[in-house]
Amino acid sequence: MDGVSTAQPQRHPQQTGHRTAPVAFLKGHGTENDFVIVPDPDNDLDLSPRDVARLCDRRAGIGADGVLHVVRSAAHPEARRHADRAEWFMDYRNADGSVAEMCGNGVRVFARYLQHAGHTGPGELAVATRGGVKKVHIAKGTADDPDGGDITVHMGRALLPEKSVTVTVDGRSWPARNVDMGNPHAVAFVDDLDHAGQLYAAPAYAPAAVYPHGVNVEFVVDRGDRHVAMRVHERGSGETRSCGTGACAVAVAAARRDGADPSVTGLPVTYTVDLPGGRLVITERSDGEIEMTGPAVIVAEGHIGAALLVRSETTDG
Numbered sequence: 001m002d003g004v005s006t007a008q009p010q011r012h013p014q015q016t017g018h019r020t021a022p023v024a025f026l027k028g029h030g031t032e033n034d035f036v037i038v039p040d041p042d043n044d045l046d047l048s049p050r051d052v053a054r055l056c057d058r059r060a061g062i063g064a065d066g067v068l069h070v071v072r073s074a075a076h077p078e079a080r081r082h083a084d085r086a087e088w089f090m091d092y093r094n095a096d097g098s099v100a101e102m103c104g105n106g107v108r109v110f111a112r113y114l115q116h117a118g119h120t121g122p123g124e125l126a127v128a129t130r131g132g133v134k135k136v137h138i139a140k141g142t143a144d145d146p147d148g149g150d151i152t153v154h155m156g157r158a159l160l161p162e163k164s165v166t167v168t169v170d171g172r173s174w175p176a177r178n179v180d181m182g183n184p185h186a187v188a189f190v191d192d193l194d195h196a197g198q199l200y201a202a203p204a205y206a207p208a209a210v211y212p213h214g215v216n217v218e219f220v221v222d223r224g225d226r227h228v229a230m231r232v233h234e235r236g237s238g239e240t241r242s243c244g245t246g247a248c249a250v251a252v253a254a255a256r257r258d259g260a261d262p263s264v265t266g267l268p269v270t271y272t273v274d275l276p277g278g279r280l281v282i283t284e285r286s287d288g289e290i291e292m293t294g295p296a297v298i299v300a301e302g303h304i305g306a307a308l309l310v311r312s313e314t315t316d317g
């Protein structure tokens with residue numbers, strides 16, 4: 001993580017017990033990686049891991065792969081130091097309530113929310129994340145769909161630690177490439193995406209010490225020249241229909257496998273990555289910077305029912 005403080009916000013007295021004021025939310029997705037968006041500019045809400053898990057529950061809650069808690073950087077202890085460069089902080093949480101360093105699809109949906117709410121327009125903006133400040137470009141939409149332009153995120157550089165890893169599903173194992181996109185990934189090239197099975201449980205990996213905080217696992221097949229397809233099992237969320245950091249990790253792993261390294265050749269390389277929920281285009285530039293482009297959509301807005309955010313001091317963290 002990029003020098004992030006781990007200080008936690010203090011729980012405000014009126015945030016214990018039953019919340020009285022309705023809390024607004026929106027629902028959005030990027031290539032069907034879906035999020036509950038909770039606007040909270042002044043960081044008044046203290047969303048516990050259990051609150052997040054309840055919101056993301058697809059039967060008893062709103063349902064999502066994660067939560068995008070939208071807070072002004074100046075109001076959040078983990079982002080205050082970025083406030084002069086990025087007005088808004090994406091406080092991203094996985095569906096099980098855990099915190100992650102980065103979410104690539106989440107940043108695009110976060111930017112779309114800021115556009116939807118009138119905080120920004122098409123063009124450039126910066127978003128603070130636990131993985132540092134990310135530059136985002138919102139393309140102009142059409143007359144029919146003004147908020148429909150693709151969104152490009154500058155994801156930073158990938159790190160490829162030379163550690164051999166094996167991932168295993170249903171007794172079948174593959175070597176995997178270890179790729180750090182701010183968050184951890186294990187990329188396995190397979191003959192058939194069905195070989196990853198149902199992915200109800202997290203794939204096993206070894207040695208465990210390579211990923212002390214867990215890992216996102218990608219399974220990849222070739223579809224054509226610089227064109228791949230993937231499935232992903234996400235740490236903290238299970239199998240999802242898309243993962244932006246995962247698609248970037250896959251593109252870099254595929255490029256190295258194919259002998260392409262822009263920092264050596266001086267030539268950018270672009271991969272098309274198909275996911276169950278849509279298509280992302282990933283370019284690794286000659287300076288190592290990775291750009292990810294894809295759609296982001298807001299699909300609903302409303303208020304969170306009080307029962308979802310009721311907390312008990314003895315059971316909620």
Ligand SMILES: N[C@@H](CCC[C@H](N)C(=O)O)C(=O)O
Nearest residue numbers: 100103104105183243244245
């Ligand atoms: N879906 C995200 C990644 C979210 C975080 C991940 N589950 C982790 O724990 O690292 C993306 O689009 O990048």
